[in-house]
Amino acid sequence: DDDPKLGAMLNGEGRPMRLGEHLEGQLAFVSDDARTVALAREVIGNLDDNGYLMGSLEEIAGSLKDWTPPPSAEELEEALSLVQSLDPPGVGARDLREGLLLQLARERRTPAPELRLAREIIVRYLDELGRNRVPQIVKEVRRTAPELGAIDVDDVKNAHKIIASLDPKPGRTFGGARPKYIRPDVIIEKIDGRYEVRLENGYFPRLALKTEYRALMS
Numbered sequence: 001d002d003d004p005k006l007g008a009m010l011n012g013e014g015r016p017m018r019l020g021e022h023l024e025g026q027l028a029f030v031s032d033d034a035r036t037v038a039l040a041r042e043v044i045g046n047l048d049d050n051g052y053l054m055g056s057l058e059e060i061a062g063s064l065k066d067w068t069p070p071p072s073a074e075e076l077e078e079a080l081s082l083v084q085s086l087d088p089p090g091v092g093a094r095d096l097r098e099g100l101l102l103q104l105a106r107e108r109r110t111p112a113p114e115l116r117l118a119r120e121i122i123v124r125y126l127d128e129l130g131r132n133r134v135p136q137i138v139k140e141v142r143r144t145a146p147e148l149g150a151i152d153v154d155d156v157k158n159a160h161k162i163i164a165s166l167d168p169k170p171g172r173t174f175g176g177a178r179p180k181y182i183r184p185d186v187i188i189e190k191i192d193g194r195y196e197v198r199l200e201n202g203y204f205p206r207l208a209l210k211t212e213y214r215a216l217m218s
Contacts, residue, residue, distance in 0.1 A: 018174055020045065023086050027040055036079055037082075039064075039076060043060065043076070043080050047091070052094070052095070052099065061076055089103040089167075090103040090170035097123065115162070121137060125140060128140075129160060
């Protein structure tokens, strides 16, 4: 009961959930195919802290040659698609464009025409958007995607706002944080059968009052 180490442990925040743990916890609810789920776990094990796939599916396949039978390219694509369907949106992407497109595909609050323009910009003109070449994007989209209509600068700026609302690092909110220790304000101890309450102020800075100010007070 009086073990200070145990008290320190109890006063620490729980370990933050890792991205992999968060994703694997969802697998049982999205698929009952044991092999696909197992392959999805392999994919999850190859995600970086930001949620992006490290390496390629071919490299993952090369590490699973001892499977019977070894996974096919189609099976790994299916496993990757399963991971990409999990929360947070955008996880499992192979690059920034794919991550933004995965998030955009789940957007339900934005009108379809605006989503189509945002998708066209992500696919073809993401670099130009990063350089704020809005007039050039307007000109190019009118040429390459006439089905979007006569878009103007304001349309592209609205699409930019949609894209800017997406998360370029969808996995960054999980794990990696050091635990924060809770310092109690009050300590209750049982002494000789009675409970005593005392204020815990040992970690507060000690303040001193200058002699002349003390003299003024008196």
